Amino acid sequence: TQLLEQSPQFLSIQEGENLTVYCNSSSVFSSLQWYRQEPGEGPVLLVTVVTGGEVKKLKRLTFQFGDARKDSSLHITAAQPGDTGLYLCAGEADSSYKLIFGSGTRLLVRP
Amino acid sequence: EPEVTQTPSHQVTQMGQEVILRCVPISNHLYFYWYRQILGQKVEFLVSFYNNEISEKSEIFDDQFSVERPDGSNFTLKIRSTKLEDSAMYFCASRPGQRLHEQYFGPGTRLTVT
Numbered sequence: 751t752q753l754l755e756q757s758p759q760f761l762s763i764q765e766g767e768n769l770t771v772y773c774n775s776s777s778v779f780s781s782l783q784w785y786r787q788e789p790g791e792g793p794v795l796l797v798t799v800v801t802g803g804e805v806k807k808l809k810r811l812t813f814q815f816g817d818a819r820k821d822s823s824l825h826i827t828a829a830q831p832g833d834t835g836l837y838l839c840a841g842e843a844d845s846s847y848k849l850i851f852g853s854g855t856r857l858l859v860r861p
Numbered sequence: 862e863p864e865v866t867q868t869p870s871h872q873v874t875q876m877g878q879e880v881i882l883r884c885v886p887i888s889n890h891l892y893f894y895w896y897r898q899i900l901g902q903k904v905e906f907l908v909s910f911y912n913n914e915i916s917e918k919s920e921i922f923d924d925q926f927s928v929e930r931p932d933g934s935n936f937t938l939k940i941r942s943t944k945l946e947d948s949a950m951y952f953c954a955s956r957p958g959q960r961l962h963e964q965y966f967g968p969g970t971r972l973t974v975t
Binding site: 780781783785790791792793794795798800838840842846847848849850851852853854 | 904964
């Protein structure tokens with residue numbers, strides 16, 4: 751069974767600080783997707799990384815896929831209150847394209 | 862921008878009743894999924910659908926569950942006899958094709974079984 755461990759579960763930081771969220775697994779994934787989910791809504795896709803070692807940037811957010819495609823990180827530079835929310839990583843299983851989700855990181859950025 | 866839509870947004874039903882959750886995936890997408898999220902828990906995979914048939918289903922997706930693509934646009938999830946533990950947010954997702962990995966989620970249907 752493929753599992754994704756996401757850490758930390760909760761993060762409370764001051765506006766302007768940097769942070770990193772991690773997703774780790776012992777399994778290889780075809781791709782790794784990062785989502786943001788607001789309460790009562792569906793996950794909204796932020797980025798997909800496919801190639802081992804790939805780095806993608808979305809404004810102040812930097813996403814990296816591990817060389818072995820077993821782990822990924824999300825780094826936010828100079829966090830803002832608007833970044834507050836639940837961030838989910840999801841690995842795509844090789845065989846069926848289904849997504850295996852991490853448990854999420856709830857981020858609070860204090861003004 | 863195209864998006865996945867789901868109806869209803871909230872469904873309340875009594876235990877033992879049948880419910881049908883509806884989804885309209887993004888046009889021209891080929892792969893369709895249902896996931897669910899019990900309050901406070903992870904999003905978990907239920908079933909994937911491609912080329913008018915189920916390609917994979919999880920252990921959760923037992924004989925009480927079924928999916929259908931009755932026409933070119935709708936994708937439905939039916940629960941034949943609901944249980945209290947079926948209460949959850951149900952999300953539909955679609956994916957363009959084999960070479961494109963992105964899955965786009967709908968806003969979800971909150972199912973409450975009383």
